[in-house]
Amino acid sequence: GAVVSQHPSRVICKSGTSVKIECRSLDFQATTMFWYRQFPKQSLMLMATSNEGSKATYEQGVEKDKFLINHASLTLSTLTVTSAHPEDSSFYICSAHGTSGGYNEQFFGPGTRLTVL
Amino acid sequence: QKEVEQDPGPLSVPEGAIVSLNCTYSNSAFQYFMWYRQYSRKGPELLMYTYSSGNKEDGRFTAQVDKSSKYISLFIRDSQPSDSATYLCATNSGGYQKVTFGTGTKLQVIP
Numbered sequence: 001g002a003v004v005s006q007h008p009s010r011v012i013c014k015s016g017t018s019v020k021i022e023c024r025s026l027d028f029q030a031t032t033m034f035w036y037r038q039f040p041k042q043s044l045m046l047m048a049t050s051n052e053g054s055k056a057t058y059e060q061g062v063e064k065d066k067f068l069i070n071h072a073s074l075t076l077s078t079l080t081v082t083s084a085h086p087e088d089s090s091f092y093i094c095s096a097h098g099t100s101g102g103y104n105e106q107f108f109g110p111g112t113r114l115t116v117l
Numbered sequence: 118q119k120e121v122e123q124d125p126g127p128l129s130v131p132e133g134a135i136v137s138l139n140c141t142y143s144n145s146a147f148q149y150f151m152w153y154r155q156y157s158r159k160g161p162e163l164l165m166y167t168y169s170s171g172n173k174e175d176g177r178f179t180a181q182v183d184k185s186s187k188y189i190s191l192f193i194r195d196s197q198p199s200d201s202a203t204y205l206c207a208t209n210s211g212g213y214q215k216v217t218f219g220t221g222t223k224l225q226v227i228p
Contacts, residue, residue, distance in 0.1 A: 004160075006160075034215065034216075041125075042220065042221075043123075043205060043218045043219060043220040043221050044161070044205070044218045046215055046216075046217075049215060091158075093160050093161070095160075095216075105163060105166070106163075106216055107163075108153075108160040108161045108162065108163075109160050110159055110160045111158070111159065111160045113158065
């Protein structure tokens with residue numbers, strides 16, 4: 001199946017710093033990518049939908065100025081957590097929309113674990 | 118009310134048992150139904166998807182959808198310790214629409 005990578009896989013930062021997470025579709029082009037956040041023992045919560053060449057669409061309650069999303073190419077979307085605080089510590093997962101066997105499937109990246117001290 | 122309800126478990130079964138995982142959903146617009154498996158500290162991987170009501174089988178896994186009652190199930194036959202993971206049901210209205218996930222059921226298969 002299609003492969004989606006994320007970088008870094010793990011990051012620890014100090015409170016107040018900004019962190020950038022990259023999501024790449026390695027062997028297919030993705031016009032749409034999604035960013036999720038998953039707290040321990042909870043499900044994935046959609047943060048935003050990222051469309052190549054246009055502004056991201058954020059879910060209700062997600063601060064667009066805090067979570068900056070850039071989808072500059074058909075294979076790369078980035079999520080920047082600005083002025084990170086301990087409550088932003090979470091598992092961030094991206095997915096990219098592609099087609100497999102005629103079905104529009106979301107292929108998930110391996111996730112990035114962010115810890116803010 | 119959450120759009121997708123799923124019992125979080127945990128569910129513990131002996132090796133070889135048949136596992137039944139279930140979800141209910143509330144939005145009639147949902148047309149595609151998926152089951153994802155997520156190992157600890159990893160991203161979810163798609164196990165099965167289905168569009169219509171009825172059963173879909175893939176090896177030891179069977180996905181079942183009943184649109185009339187808005188009920189979806191995943192059955193795992195001859196469960197193995199390697200099946201131990203969190204299983205998330207998910208659904209969307211199709212195409213490039215966003216996916217809504219259940220909370221996930223943590224499964225442990227004991228050797």
